[in-house]
Amino acid sequence: MAEKNRKDNPQEQEQDLSQILQVRRDKLAALQKEGKDPFQQTKFTVSAHTQQIKDHFDQMEGRAVTVAGRLMSKRGMGKVSFCDLQDKTGRIQLYARRDEMDEAVYNAFKKYDIGDLVGVEGEVFRTQRGEMSVRCKNVTLLSKSLRPLPEKFHGLQDKELRYRQRYVDLIMNPEVRRNFEIRSQFIRYLRAFLDERGYMEVETPVLNTISGGATARPFITHHNTLDLDMYMRIATELHLKRLIVGGLERVYEIGRIFRNEGMDTKHNPEFTTVELYEAYADFHDMMDLFESFLSSAAQKILGTYEVTWQGEQISLAPGWPRLTMAQAVQQYLGVDFMAIDSDEAAVAAAKGVGIDMDGVEPTWGHALYECFDQKVEGMLIQPTFITMHPVDVSPLAKRSAQDPRLTERFELFICRSEMGNAFSELNDPIDQKQRFQKQVELRAGGDEEAGMMDEDYINALEYGLPPTGGLGIGIDRCVMLLTGADSIRDVILFPTMKPID
Numbered sequence: 001m002a003e004k005n006r007k008d009n010p011q012e013q014e015q016d017l018s019q020i021l022q023v024r025r026d027k028l029a030a031l032q033k034e035g036k037d038p039f040q041q042t043k044f045t046v047s048a049h050t051q052q053i054k055d056h057f058d059q060m061e062g063r064a065v066t067v068a069g070r071l072m073s074k075r076g077m078g079k080v081s082f083c084d085l086q087d088k089t090g091r092i093q094l095y096a097r098r099d100e101m102d103e104a105v106y107n108a109f110k111k112y113d114i115g116d117l118v119g120v121e122g123e124v125f126r127t128q129r130g131e132m133s134v135r136c137k138n139v140t141l142l143s144k145s146l147r148p149l150p151e152k153f154h155g156l157q158d159k160e161l162r163y164r165q166r167y168v169d170l171i172m173n174p175e176v177r178r179n180f181e182i183r184s185q186f187i188r189y190l191r192a193f194l195d196e197r198g199y200m201e202v203e204t205p206v207l208n209t210i211s212g213g214a215t216a217r218p219f220i221t222h223h224n225t226l227d228l229d230m231y232m233r234i235a236t237e238l239h240l241k242r243l244i245v246g247g248l249e250r251v252y253e254i255g256r257i258f259r260n261e262g263m264d265t266k267h268n269p270e271f272t273t274v275e276l277y278e279a280y281a282d283f284h285d286m287m288d289l290f291e292s293f294l295s296s297a298a299q300k301i302l303g304t305y306e307v308t309w310q311g312e313q314i315s316l317a318p319g320w321p322r323l324t325m326a327q328a329v330q331q332y333l334g335v336d337f338m339a340i341d342s343d344e345a346a347v348a349a350a351k352g353v354g355i356d357m358d359g360v361e362p363t364w365g366h367a368l369y370e371c372f373d374q375k376v377e378g379m380l381i382q383p384t385f386i387t388m389h390p391v392d393v394s395p396l397a398k399r400s401a402q403d404p405r406l407t408e409r410f411e412l413f414i415c416r417s418e419m420g421n422a423f424s425e426l427n428d429p430i431d432q433k434q435r436f437q438k439q440v441e442l443r444a445g446g447d448e449e450a451g452m453m454d455e456d457y458i459n460a461l462e463y464g465l466p467p468t469g470g471l472g473i474g475i476d477r478c479v480m481l482l483t484g485a486d487s488i489r490d491v492i493l494f495p496t497m498k499p500i501d
């Protein structure tokens with residue numbers, strides 16, 4: 001009981017930590033005084049990793065190896081010592097006997113702390129209890145851990161602390177690494193998928209004098225030399241379409257995007273997207289490409305189309321439903337917007353099914369969109385393409401030839417989350433300028449998310465943008481889907497956090 005009370009007392013814990021920190025610094029000082037400063041070590045050659053030894057133990061048994069990593073546990077410490085060594089692939093047991101090592105090396109090894117980084121020269125063998133191990137011949141202290149790792153059995157469980165100290169999270173919770181390994185594999189597969197289809201990877205500016213390419217509130221910074229306020233990009237779209245005008249025909253960019261908006265389990269102020277554009281294609285081609293990519297990525301990385309996300313069983317097998325936004329609203333809410341002609345009737349219909357239209361422009365298009373956004377989106381579990389969005393909310397998409405109130409646009413929804421957005425790109429410079437002007441008016445009215453007039457982009461369109469299909473994919477959310485992560489912070493190594501102080 002006394003032990004429990006001590007652990008529950010923050011003041012006692014702080015005293016304990018202070019003592020541990022001092023002891024470790026004293027050990028470092030002693031090593032430095034002896035001319036054995038671990039921080040002067042510059043290199044250690046590793047010949048094998050822990051998982052490699054375990055996977056190929058029969059071939060490696062009896063072989064000399066050099067391994068390096070972090071000490072995660074210590075047992076024994078008499079004439080025989082056991083430790084667990086952790087490297088990037090996993091853990092393996094170290095076995096050290098005083099009579100099989102230089103006595104000074106063994107005595108120094110006994111004083112090492114959990115968390116210290118060591119290099120080991122030894123031999124692969126199996127203990128009498130059958131444990132695959134490395135028999136130590138020599139151990140070199142490569143770096144001294146001056147802070148103790150979290151308590152062994154409870155580990156690092158506080159989520160806020162895990163996000164703030166991802167380095168400790170990765171040490172203590174090796175399963176966390178899987179999310180980031182999958183993220184890396186996903187991006188690598190994405191590049192290969194697009195490269196094989198003739199797309200060219202490019203880079204465009206992060207800092208811009210105009211905020212454009214999406215409806216979002218930007219971050220503002222200042223360029224000292226030019227004495228100019230600039231916007232961190234909220235999308236890569238407008239620069240990439242300039243390149244299509246220039247004749248590159250198929251381009252993509254994987255890049256960081258910055259939006260000065262809310263934070264929740266699906267949103268981080270900086271996040272990663274891929275945007276791609278293909279000349280002489282339309283939004284149907286983009287749907288085919290997106291479905292082929294995401295389903296094949298799951299099969300390639302996970303070996304299955306079946307995933308579990310947010311408590312739902314999701315099938316990514318190809319053949320995803322494609323519904324217009326009006327069809328989805330009619331299917332789920334029973335309101336047929338295609339039979340409604342006036343703005344007034346559309347707004348009334350939306351209010352009739354419980355839609356909040358306060359602060360929303362009272363138009364047919366906005367009424368349709370709010371019905372979908374407020375009521376229908378949350379019902380979409382399995383992969384579903386929602387197409388033909390209203391012009392009112394799609395300032396960069398081409399109008400439908402069949403109904404000028406709509407655009408050739410789609411979004412993919414999985415488990416109530418938007419995964420990507422695509423258009424048949426608007427290439428009429430006159431129409432585009434009018435839509436930009438509408439955004440300017442909204443911005444002047446106080447809408448901080450509305451776009452700005454981009455005269456240079458209009459200039460580019462006047463040279464001629466071919467019919468073009470464009471697609472933007474949220475990489476973080478796709479990784480959440482493949483890893484089963486509930487929060488975007490679980491797939492971003494260093495998510496945005498408010499300082500503790």
